[in-house]
Amino acid sequence: MTTEAPSPTLADVVAVLERMYDPRWARDWDAVGLVCGDPESPVRRVLLAVDPAPPVIEEALTWRADLLITHHPLLLRPVHGVPATDHKGRVVHQLVRAGCALYTAHTNADVAAPGVSDALARVLGLTDLVPLSADDEDPVDKIVTFVPEAAVEKVIDAMAAAGAGEVGEYQRCAWTAVGTGTFVQGPPPPAPQLGAMSEEDAEAGDEPHGLHAQHPDQEPGEREAVEERRVEMVVPRQRRAAALAALRVAHPYAEPAADVYELATWSGPRGIGRVGTLGTPTSLREFAMLVAEALPGTAQGVRISGEPTSVVQRVAVCGGAGDSLFDAVRDSGADVFVTADLRHHPASELRDRAGDGPPYLVDVAHWASEWPWLAGVSNRLEGAMDELGRPVEVHVSTRTTDPWTFRLPSPGGVVR
Numbered sequence: 001m002t003t004e005a006p007s008p009t010l011a012d013v014v015a016v017l018e019r020m021y022d023p024r025w026a027r028d029w030d031a032v033g034l035v036c037g038d039p040e041s042p043v044r045r046v047l048l049a050v051d052p053a054p055p056v057i058e059e060a061l062t063w064r065a066d067l068l069i070t071h072h073p074l075l076l077r078p079v080h081g082v083p084a085t086d087h088k089g090r091v092v093h094q095l096v097r098a099g100c101a102l103y104t105a106h107t108n109a110d111v112a113a114p115g116v117s118d119a120l121a122r123v124l125g126l127t128d129l130v131p132l133s134a135d136d137e138d139p140v141d142k143i144v145t146f147v148p149e150a151a152v153e154k155v156i157d158a159m160a161a162a163g164a165g166e167v168g169e170y171q172r173c174a175w176t177a178v179g180t181g182t183f184v185q186g187p188p189p190p191a192p193q194l195g196a197m198s199e200e201d202a203e204a205g206d207e208p209h210g211l212h213a214q215h216p217d218q219e220p221g222e223r224e225a226v227e228e229r230r231v232e233m234v235v236p237r238q239r240r241a242a243a244l245a246a247l248r249v250a251h252p253y254a255e256p257a258a259d260v261y262e263l264a265t266w267s268g269p270r271g272i273g274r275v276g277t278l279g280t281p282t283s284l285r286e287f288a289m290l291v292a293e294a295l296p297g298t299a300q301g302v303r304i305s306g307e308p309t310s311v312v313q314r315v316a317v318c319g320g321a322g323d324s325l326f327d328a329v330r331d332s333g334a335d336v337f338v339t340a341d342l343r344h345h346p347a348s349e350l351r352d353r354a355g356d357g358p359p360y361l362v363d364v365a366h367w368a369s370e371w372p373w374l375a376g377v378s379n380r381l382e383g384a385m386d387e388l389g390r391p392v393e394v395h396v397s398t399r400t401t402d403p404w405t406f407r408l409p410s411p412g413g414v415v416r
Contacts, residue, residue, distance in 0.1 A: 008099050008390035009363070011039035016384045017105060021115075022379075022406040025135070025270065026108040031073045032412050036092055037101020043067050046381065047372040049397035050367050052102060056399050057091055057287035061098045065396065068095070071100035071116070071370055073104045081180060109373065110133050116319035119372040121274045123294040124315065124338065131159050132273025132316050133328045138239040143244065144259040146181055146228045151252045156231060158250035163239035171279030174233045182230040184221060234263070272341075273318035273325055275332045281313040284336065291338060292360055295372070299404040303342075312336045316359070319370045326350050334359050367402040380393065 013036055026032045037074075047065040049056040052074040060068045082089035095102050110116050121129050143164060147155045160172040161164060167173045214326055229412045235243045240260065247258060278287070285308035290300045312335035318325055323340030323346040329337045330350075335358040342363040352359065378394045 005391060007042040007044050008068060008385060008388065009039060010034075010041050012388070013043050013381070013385070013392065014039070014076055014103060015036060017069070017103060017382060019106040020258060020380060020384075021105040021112050023108055024138070028151050030107045032078050032104050032106050032108050033105060035074055035102040036096055037103070041066070041099065041101070042175060043101075043392055046392050046394045047397055048377055048394065049399065049401070050370050050374070052091060052104075053399075053401040054091075055092055056397050056401060057333040059397055060100055061094065064098075064321060065100050065251055065305060065395075066385065067101045067103060069103045069105065071104070071106060071109060071373065073106055074102060075182055087224065089264040097251070103378075110319065110375075111270045111272055113271075114376055115270075116373040117272070117274040117317055118315045119376050120319045120338070120369055121276050121315075122292060123372045124317065126274070126276030126315055128281070129158050129274045129276040130276050131269065132270025132318060132325055134269075134271035138336075140234050140263045141237050141240050142231065142232055142234050142261040143247065144232050145247055146252070146257050146259070148181075148226060148228055148252060151250070152176065152229050152231065155250045156233070156279055158246040159233050159235070159243050162235075162246035164233040164235035164243040164246075165292055166236075167234065174231055176229045176231050179228055179230055181226045182224065183403070184223050184228075192311065237262070246335055254406070258379070273316060273322060273328065275314065275316045278313045278315060281311050284310040284312055287312050287315075288362055289335060291364060294366040295364055297398065298368050298400070298402045299407045300365045300409070301400070303363040304361065305363075306336070306358075307356060308357075310335075310358070310360060312358070316380060319373065320366055329359050331351050336360040338360055338364065338369075339360040340364050340369040342357060364403050367400070380386055 011190065018033075021032075023032050029034070043066040045057070045063065045065045046067045047060045047063060048069050048071060049059075052068065052070045052072065056068070056070070074091060082092045084090050084093040093103075111342070117132070119131060124341045145155065156165070156172065156174050160174075163170060165173040175280075232242070232249055244258065246258070248256060272280045282290075284304065284306050288302050288304045295302075314328045314334050316325075316334035318337075318339040319340035320339070323342050325339075326337075326346060330353075337359050339361075340363065343359060347361060347363075350359070354360075374396045378396050382392065382394050
C-alpha cells in the first residue's frame, strides 16, 4: 500500500522561492514577497502568471489553485486599505475567500541567475550569457576554525543554522582538513568566590570550562597534541556575528581559535538584462522574425529600428522596460537590443548617435518579453519540491494580460 507524500505548506514553498529569488535582491522601491495567505496552509496547486490581472485571478480560482505566483506586484504602491469596493482590494478578497495565496517575485527575479532576462535570451537561442548591467555580489566572509573530531558535525550544524555555508542553492557547505592542534596547558583559573557565582552555578558545583575541562588529566605546563579538523565556511557579512556566536556556543573549547577573512567582491552573474551570442550571424529582418515567432503573440507585434539587411550576432536583451539601459547596451558592443516599452525620445537619441550602425532596436510587448520566465520557474519549483519529497502541481497561465487588444496599420505606412 502506497501513501501519498504530504503536501508542503505555503511556508515551505515560499522558502524555496526565496532561495531562487532572494527578496534582498529586489530594488528599494519594489514590493515583493507574500501578499496574502496563511503560511501554515497546505499547497497542492500553484499557478504562475506575469500579472495578477482579473483573467488570471479567474483562472486561479477556477483551477482551485492554492498559490498564485506573479511577476508583477499587485500592491506596488502603498495603500491604506483593501476594501472590496476597490479593484485591488477586490482581488485580495477573492483570493482570501478562495484560500489562494498570492506571492510576487519582481525585480529580485529580474536580477536573478537564471532570471527573467535569461529566459528571454534562451528562447531566442542566445549562448554565453553575461549580465547587461551586473549587480555586485553581497559582501561575503570566510570563517576558519579548528575543531576536535568529535565536535565537527555539531559546529558545522550550528554555524549553518546561523546562516553560514550557503553557496547558491546549496546549504551547509563546508571544507575540512585533518590536522593536529598543539598547546601547553596553563594553570587553571582561580576558583571564583562564592559571592561572585550565581546560585545555580554554586549549587551545581560547575567546573571551569575550556581546554582544561577537555583534558582534566593534563598537568599545567605539559605539551598536548590533539587531532582536529580545520573547518572553513562562507557567510554573508551581515550574518557574520551570528555565525561566530554559534561557533562559540557549539565549540567544546572555551576560547576556540577562529579566523575571519573578508573576501573580495566582484560582479557576479546577477544583474539586469543579458548579453549573448547567436550561433550564426543573421540579418536584422531575420532576427526580428525569430523574435516574433519565439514570443507569444500580441497586438503590438514587434517593432524594429535599423536597416533590415544589417547583420547582427551579439544580442542584448532585457525583459520588461529597458530603455534605461541604453548606455550599458552601447558599452556591451551588442548589435541589437531586444526589450519592451521603448519611448520615443530615448530611442530616437540612441539611433541618432548610432547613425546607420548598431545597436539596432527590437521593441516587443512588455508582457510577452517576461512570459518565457514562467516556464523556468515552473521547472525549478517542481524539481525543488520533488527533492524535498513534497511535490506540487505547477501550471503556467496562458491568459494574455497584455493591455492592448488590436492594432490598425497607418495608411501609407512604411513597409520594408
